[in-house]
Amino acid sequence: MTFGTLYLIPAPLGEGDLAWMLPVGVQQRLASLDRFIVEHPKTARYFLKQIGGLQPLQAIELEVLNEHTRAAELEALLAPLLAGNDVGLLSEAGCPGVADPGASLVRLAHQRHIRVVPLVGPSSILLALMASGLNGQRFCFHGYLPVEQAARNQKIAQLEKASIMADETQIFIETPYRNQRLLEALIQQCRPDTDLCVACHLTLADEYVVTRTIGEWRRDLPDLNKKPAVFLLHG
Template identity: 35%
Template sequence: MSDDFAVVPGRLYVVATPIGHLGDLSPRAAAVLRGVDLICAEDKRTSQRLLAHIGSKVPMRALHDHNEREQAEALIDQMLAGQALALISDAGTPLVSDPGFRLVRAARERGVEVVPVPGPSAVLAALAAAGLPTDRFVFEGFLPAKSGARRAALNALAAEPRTLVFFEAPHRIVAAVADFADLFGPDRPAWLARELTKRFEQFVGATLGDVLAWSQTAGDQLRGEMVLVVGGCPDAQRPVEVDVQQLLQQLLPLMPTKQAARVAAELTGQPRNALYQQALTLKSSE
C-alpha cells in the first residue's frame, strides 16, 4: 500500500462510496476501508457487498439515525484509545441526507481528527450532467412526504434564483413533480436523474412538464434512486421587493392613513393592520 494511503491511528475517516458502479470507488478509499480498525456503516448488509469486492475483512458496526446519538461517545473513546475508524453510508458521501453528523461533530468537539476521503456524490453527478447552471446551487434533500407540507416548502423556494437539487422516493415522484409543475410552472427547466452510474441510468427532461409527462406513464421504470435538478427562478418571474416605508411615505400625502395602509397591503401582500400602525408612526414623526 502506498504511504499516501496509509491509515493513521486515532482518526475518523469519512469515506465516500459508489452510488452504483463499484468501479467508482477510489484506490485511496479502498485502502482506508482495508486499513482501519472498524467501519461504521449505515446498513451492514448493504455495505458487505462493497467490502467483499475490495477484499476488506474489517469488522463493521451499524450506525444509523436510531442509534447514532447513543453510539457516538463510545466510538470516540475507541479513537482516542488509538483505533482508526471509517464512516460510510449506503451509497455516496456520508452525511448528505445520511447519518453521521452527530458522530463527526462529537469527534471534532473531543479533538479527534476527521479526515474526508471524497468520491461519488449523487448530488454532484446529477448536477454535472443536467446542463443547468452550476456556479451556484441549493441542495434541499428530501421534501416532506405529505402534500401540504411539500407544497409549503416548494412555495418558499419558488423564487429561488439558484439551481435546486432534490432527492425523491420513487413512490412519491409523480405527486412531487406535479406539485413542482403547478407551483413553479411546467416550463421551468428540469431534469430527473434515475439510477445514476447503474446499468439502467436515465435522464428525463428538459422541463418540469416533460418530467411530469414521463413520470405519469413510466410504470415499472419508477424505481431506484432519483435526483431532481430544477432550474432557478428566472429574473422576469421573481417578485419585486418593495421598500414598504418608502411606499407609505409616498402614499400618505395623497390619501387618508387607512387607505394608504390598504393600498400598501394590496401591493406588498403584508398585513394591513401592521402597515396601518407603521403609517401612524410615520405620520406622528412628521
C-alpha cells in the same frame, strides 16, 4: 496520546463496477481498516467484500449508526478512535454526512479533536448537479420535501420562487417509492418555463439524467416508481 483517524467512505449508489466508482488509493485505504461504523451491516459487508486485500469479514468490527441512533450513543462510537485506532465511517449510498446520519458523529469527532479525512467517491447530489446544466455557481440542497400534499405543494412553490429571485438551483430528493408522486406534483405546480432535471440511477448501467422545462415534461413523463432519483429545479 495520539488519536486515530476517522475516514469518511463514500459507498456505491447501486450495483456496478467498483473500480469505476472508487479510486485504487481509496480501496487500498479501506483494506487497511478493520473497524467501521455503518448504517446497515448486511449491505456494508456486501460492499466491503468487494474490496481487494481487505481482512476476512469475520475479523472486522462493525458498529451501527443510523437514524435511530441517539445522541448519547455517539460518544461510544468514538471510543476506538480515542484509543488510537483508525475507523471508517461508511454511508449506505453516496457520501457520509451528506443527507446521511453520519454528520452528527463527524461533528463530535471535531469537538474531540479527532482527525477527519473525507475519501473520494460518488455523490448523487453533486453528480446530478454536474450533469444538469443548471446553475452550479449558486445552489441549495433541501433534503426531503414534506410528505403531506398541501405542505409539499407549498414548499415547491417556495423553492421555485426562491430559484427565480436568486438565480439558484434548488436540489432535493425523495424516497424511491414516492418519487413518481413528487414528479407529478412538480409538473402540476411549477411554471411551464421552469427547468427541471431528473437524475436517476446515477453511475449505473441504466443511468438517466434529463433536463427539460416543466412544459416539456408534461408531454413526456418518465416512470420513476421505486427508482432512486435526485431532482433539480431552476426557475
